Amino acid sequence: MDKFRMIFQFLQSNQESFMNGICGIMALTSAQMYAAFDFNCPCLPHYNLAYGLGILLVPPFILFLLGFVLNNNVSMLAEEWRRPQGQRGKDPAVLRYMFCSMAQRAMIAPGVWVSVTLLDGKCITCAFCTLVPVETLGNASHPGLSQGEMKRVLARIPCKEIYDGQELIANEVAIRYLRCISQALGWCFVLLMTMLAFLVRSLRPCFTQAAFLKSRYWSHYIDIERKLFDETCAEHARSFAKVCIQQFFEGMSTDLAATHCHPPRKAPADVGEAAEKLLGIIDQGTMNMALKSWHRCKPPLHLHPPALPSGNGWVGEEQPPMHSPVPQREMAAYYSQV
Numbered sequence: 001m002d003k004f005r006m007i008f009q010f011l012q013s014n015q016e017s018f019m020n021g022i023c024g025i026m027a028l029t030s031a032q033m034y035a036a037f038d039f040n041c042p043c044l045p046h047y048n049l050a051y052g053l054g055i056l057l058v059p060p061f062i063l064f065l066l067g068f069v070l071n072n073n074v075s076m077l078a079e080e081w082r083r084p085q086g087q088r089g090k091d092p093a094v095l096r097y098m099f100c101s102m103a104q105r106a107m108i109a110p111g112v113w114v115s116v117t118l119l120d121g122k123c124i125t126c127a128f129c130t131l132v133p134v135e136t137l138g139n140a141s142h143p144g145l146s147q148g149e150m151k152r153v154l155a156r157i158p159c160k161e162i163y164d165g166q167e168l169i170a171n172e173v174a175i176r177y178l179r180c181i182s183q184a185l186g187w188c189f190v191l192l193m194t195m196l197a198f199l200v201r202s203l204r205p206c207f208t209q210a211a212f213l214k215s216r217y218w219s220h221y222i223d224i225e226r227k228l229f230d231e232t233c234a235e236h237a238r239s240f241a242k243v244c245i246q247q248f249f250e251g252m253s254t255d256l257a258a259t260h261c262h263p264p265r266k267a268p269a270d271v272g273e274a275a276e277k278l279l280g281i282i283d284q285g286t287m288n289m290a291l292k293s294w295h296r297c298k299p300p301l302h303l304h305p306p307a308l309p310s311g312n313g314w315v316g317e318e319q320p321p322m323h324s325p326v327p328q329r330e331m332a333a334y335y336s337q338v
Helices: 002-013 015-036 048-069 073-082 092-106 108-120 122-127 147-154 171-207 209-260 269-276 284-296 328-337
Strands: none
Touching: 015 048, 015 108, 048 092, 048 108, 048 122, 073 092, 073 209, 092 108, 092 171, 092 209, 108 122, 108 171, 122 171, 171 209
């Protein structure tokens, strides 16, 4: 159990590197999924377009959602966005930075899927085979074919075993034509994603360096504050449970002593230490009130001793400074001596 706890703490301390590794694994998985996927075009005029575009767009959308689900900061972002204003204001720039950071990682796997799909060319061939320019690549004067029959013949281009329109247009010619267009779109998509990633990662901090550093700092602060709050809550819950259980067994030992005339055992010293960590929490209602107060009215980010809590919020005036200012007369005398 200790080994798993050490692994979990290591992953928490290296969360950014861990999430980058998760995104890389998802990208490789998406490429392997497409390689293992059995692509079967229906070869029907009314279904080819829906099937081809569905394979091109639906799996990337699912992978995009999975990228958000596997990110631990999603719940933190939603909690920070939905919490009441309270004593601490919410900075929209920090929320935007957190969302953009998660979106950038979540876009890796969908981008790999779309690029691999376009470079392979099967989806575009299936989706747009009925739009092949027969006048340019085939025999447009083929007799005895209406517009509907021609679309039915062209829809069978991806299915070589049932294609029966060699007199209209050669199957290999149409497939090469559509695959060239698909690969051109694929390389354009890769170039666009690369340029967009370059602009986001390199140029954005150059134009708004102060805002970028501020958003990044407070984003890390929210993450660290949540981790420390969870650790403190776990320690507090352990101390509270230890005191409650010890009081139960003390009561039991008192009853047994009254029955059998045996003196109760003395409470161990660690229970007293656990009671000191409860910080004024004496029952379940007080604990629930403290947790609700943390959610509704987080303490302001001021480095002064906290004011006394009142109700569900924090009240009190600003604390006086730690050091009184030096009078101007004494400062002038000091500089005159220097």
